[in-house]
Amino acid sequence: MNASTMTRGGRAGKRKAAPAIEGAARAGFTARGVIYLLVGLLALQIAFGGSGKQADQGGALQEVAGKPFGGTVLWALGVGLVGMALWRLSETVFGAAGPDGGKAKKRLTSAARAVFYGFVAYTVLSFAAGSGGSGSSDGKSKDATARAMDLPAGQWLVAAAGVGILCAGVWMVVQAARRKYHKHMRLGEMSHRVRRTVDVTGVGGGVARGLVFAVAGGFALRAAVEYEPDKAKGMDDTLRSFTETPVGPWLLVFIAVGLMLFGLFSFAMARYRKV
Secondary structure (H helix, E strand, O other), X not given: OOHHHHHHHHHHHHHHHHHHHHHHHHHHHHHHHHHHHHHHHHHHHHHOOOOOOXXXXXXXXXHHHOOOOHHHHHHHXXXXXXXXXXXXXXXXXXXXXXXXXXXXXXXXXXXXXXXXXXXXXXXXXXXXXXOOOOOOHHHHHHHHHHHHHOOOOHHHHHHHHHHHHHHHHHHHHHHHHOOHHHHHEOHHHOOHHHHHHHHHHHHHHHHHHHHHHHHHHHHHHHHHHOOOHHHOOOHHHHHHHHHHOOOOOHHHHHHHHHHHHHHHHHHHHHHHEOO
């Protein structure tokens, strides 16, 4: 069986599974949007000194759990994120949308995203089931860093991970600023006003999200260089670190608003993303 036959077979399989795949992807983007909106809101409260809650996924889930029908919403978020993981897995197997979606690089990227969203979905569903599976991101980061440093060449592994996260953050910033998400969206279905709104949320949200990843990667790299696992930071501590800059809490306000914009952008992706 040659490569072209495999490609045709993959496309045929994707067409058969298209309705389920599309629904899973759109549910996943919606769930991601809810979580980023809540994290941004919690970060905004921290910036103005009005919250002692975690500005991370765990804090967002606790916020949902405390609302009426919160348990039902948590399960819905978890299922939506499972859908996101399954969609990325389908891209790994069948290839992503677009002319170059079947290339090995695209498939590997989709596989990594499937693993990432699978883990996030597991933590959300564990929290919904009452196991407390979504604790502090800061504690988890420090524990994971400490365990990694105990491995042979652990310091180098942590440094490599830090560099990888930092580079991923910079890549997110550049991709958002260049509006590279345009190629993934059905722009022809948008009015001028909607497209302008999508660009505001896509650029502002993508830049803010990328900055958070880049700074978190920098902290991980610092932890490796100084051989101090406690220097690694999860999302909550990373966001709080923005208040320690010369501009005080205003940088965190900018980042918090950006994360909320990314949540809104995720809703737009749920509506207009090519799947």
